[in-house]
Amino acid sequence: MAQRLRLEDVSYSYPLPGREDAPALQGAGLSVESGEVFCIAGANGSGKSTLAQVCAGLLVPASGQILYGEEAVVGRGALRGFRRKVGLLFQSPEDQLFADTVAKDIAFGPRNHGLKGEELKAAVVGAAGLVGLSLDELGARSPFSLSGGEKRRAALAGVLALEPEVLVLDEPFIGLDFEGRERLKSALVSYREERGASIIIVTHELSDVWPLATRFALLSKGRLLGVKDKSDLISGDTDLAALGMKLPQWGELARELLRLGIPVADQSDPLAIAGALASHREATGDR
Amino acid sequence: MRGNEGRLRIQVEGLSFTYPGASGEALRGVDLEFEQGRFYALLGRNGSGKSTLARCMNALLTPTGGRVLSCGIDTAEGSTRRDIHKLLAMVFQDPDTQMVATTVEEEVAFGPENLGLEPPEIRRRVDDALRLVGIAHLAGRQPLRLSQGQKQLVAIAGALGMNPAFLLSDESTSMLDYSARHRVLELFRDLRSMGMGVIHVTHFLEEAAEADAVVVLDEGRVVASGPPAKTLGDPERVRSLGLEPLAATVVAGELGRLGHPVPGGALDVKELVTWLNA
Numbered sequence: 363m364a365q366r367l368r369l370e371d372v373s374y375s376y377p378l379p380g381r382e383d384a385p386a387l388q389g390a391g392l393s394v395e396s397g398e399v400f401c402i403a404g405a406n407g408s409g410k411s412t413l414a415q416v417c418a419g420l421l422v423p424a425s426g427q428i429l430y431g432e433e434a435v436v437g438r439g440a441l442r443g444f445r446r447k448v449g450l451l452f453q454s455p456e457d458q459l460f461a462d463t464v465a466k467d468i469a470f471g472p473r474n475h476g477l478k479g480e481e482l483k484a485a486v487v488g489a490a491g492l493v494g495l496s497l498d499e500l501g502a503r504s505p506f507s508l509s510g511g512e513k514r515r516a517a518l519a520g521v522l523a524l525e526p527e528v529l530v531l532d533e534p535f536i537g538l539d540f541e542g543r544e545r546l547k548s549a550l551v552s553y554r555e556e557r558g559a560s561i562i563i564v565t566h567e568l569s570d571v572w573p574l575a576t577r578f579a580l581l582s583k584g585r586l587l588g589v590k591d592k593s594d595l596i597s598g599d600t601d602l603a604a605l606g607m608k609l610p611q612w613g614e615l616a617r618e619l620l621r622l623g624i625p626v627a628d629q630s631d632p633l634a635i636a637g638a639l640a641s642h643r644e645a646t647g648d649r
Numbered sequence: 650m651r652g653n654e655g656r657l658r659i660q661v662e663g664l665s666f667t668y669p670g671a672s673g674e675a676l677r678g679v680d681l682e683f684e685q686g687r688f689y690a691l692l693g694r695n696g697s698g699k700s701t702l703a704r705c706m707n708a709l710l711t712p713t714g715g716r717v718l719s720c721g722i723d724t725a726e727g728s729t730r731r732d733i734h735k736l737l738a739m740v741f742q743d744p745d746t747q748m749v750a751t752t753v754e755e756e757v758a759f760g761p762e763n764l765g766l767e768p769p770e771i772r773r774r775v776d777d778a779l780r781l782v783g784i785a786h787l788a789g790r791q792p793l794r795l796s797q798g799q800k801q802l803v804a805i806a807g808a809l810g811m812n813p814a815f816l817l818s819d820e821s822t823s824m825l826d827y828s829a830r831h832r833v834l835e836l837f838r839d840l841r842s843m844g845m846g847v848i849h850v851t852h853f854l855e856e857a858a859e860a861d862a863v864v865v866l867d868e869g870r871v872v873a874s875g876p877p878a879k880t881l882g883d884p885e886r887v888r889s890l891g892l893e894p895l896a897a898t899v900v901a902g903e904l905g906r907l908g909h910p911v912p913g914g915a916l917d918v919k920e921l922v923t924w925l926n927a
Contacts, residue, residue: 407797537742539892540694566826606829607827611896611918622922636906
């Protein structure tokens with residue numbers, strides 16, 4: 363896969379009046395590929411929201427550089443162009459819904475980007491479809507009358523209507539129940555498949571992204587400790603507890619299978635795991 | 650250790666609740682009993698009525714049908730609301746919305762001060778609560794400068810300063826990272842061992858698996874209650890209640906289908922390994 367977004371030695375400090383600036387991010391480097399689901403993981407206060415906003419071009423690094431494709435994002439024109447390619451879903455985005463109807467709320471972004479008439483309508487309908495919201499049913503309603511999960515997806519539709527090539531989501535699963543999380547995940551998968559977009563999910567809860575993400579950038583105290591594959595996390599080469607996180611139970615299970623030397627072709631398939639466990643028990647029971 | 654007889658209870662009897670102007674009932678005929686010295690997890694999809702139930706128990710909401718006796722006091726009697734708030738302290742999801750004072754110590758003293766206690770008693774309660782929660786070292790700090798997890802511990806200490814019989818946690822762990830959540834859960838278990846009743850509303854089944862008893866609500870009704878293994882052990886049932894079954898539970902379910910049942914099911918990987926080696 364081709365490199366889509368690259369951060370090189372990026373640092374950022376929030377200005378604090380009368381004090382030395384507190385570095386929220388120090389020397390972070392990572393590369394996200396086209397069509398990849400990439401996770402930025404860290405405990406509360408690790409700097410992951412800062413990193414998300416740098417990835418979305420909202421915060422401009424104090425040092426280091428961002429490359430989009432092969433081009434360095436330098437200067438105001440380049441930054442403006444970069445921001446159009448990247449969409450950011452803030453934490454608790456439902457707090458930012460404001461229009462008097464769901465359809466108008468979703469249309470806000472693309473309208474600002476100059477879309478009009480049929481083109482605008484198509485963008486809104488397409489985005490609502492991707493997140494599984496029926497405009498016939500909900501389009502004319504106030505966004506404030508929606509359930510928590512529907513609000514979150516309406517906010518996501520507003521971002522998707524801009525057709526970003528990179529989608530950054532800051533703690534998108536907080537406060538959603540199982541069904542809400544599953545619906546949001548399937549919206550993300552549809553968008554990635556349809557547009558080949560890269561998706562960056564920021565979270566402190568690895569279990570929420572476990573089936574989706576392929577690589578995990580681990581952050582602690584504003585420093586990037588490394589980018590890990592799922593297999594690295596399963597084999598236990600990182601002390602997640604020291605980073606304020608926990609391997610999800612599916613990962614614990616995979617780790618246990620590894621330890622017991624039980625091979626499973628697809629560790630995301632419960633039936634395959636069960637089959638392997640059953641065979642192992644039969645084999646060892648015969649001794 | 651007091652016997653069961655001396656334990657205070659929350660008795661929920663045929664409880665219904667309809668929000669003003671709402672078309673449907675948020676709670677429909679709920680019957681439950683909670684007692685001190687036990688740790689309960691309250692689960693259910695969004696909108697199932699969990700928070701409404703918690704709010705009915707500590708008299709923030711008055712039943713529109715049935716009744717709630719919290720430690721023997723009928724929550725419908727407006728004049729006793731203060732007594733109930735003393736006995737059932739509540740902690741909410743977002744600690745930022747719960748901080749009112751400029752130091753941690755003052756924050757924890759806020760509740761006891763409102764009870765009109767004498768200064769030495771307030772001092773004693775604040776010290777005890779801070780020590781119990783393990784944040785005595787933060788006493789002089791500004792609450793809003795603390796981490797999310799620390800803030801939530803301050804909120805819990807504030808609740809404990811009321812010296813309650815029950816602690817009601819309305820998703821108090823949902824915004825916390827794992828370390829902070831782990832610390833809060835540990836604290837809940839300690840409080841239970843000390844004889845307090847803890848009722849924890851959560852989305853995390855791994856947290857619920859550690860409770861003494863689980864109550865699941867759906868569409869305002871109690872649809873499951875009992876020990877975790879019984880209420881959360883069947884993956885299909887768990888999914889039908891809008892909850893995500895645990896990995897070990899899902900695999901144990903598949904093993905059953907393959908003709909290798911795991912007796913009693915499994916809620917964690919350890920239980921699967923035990924079965925494997927049995």
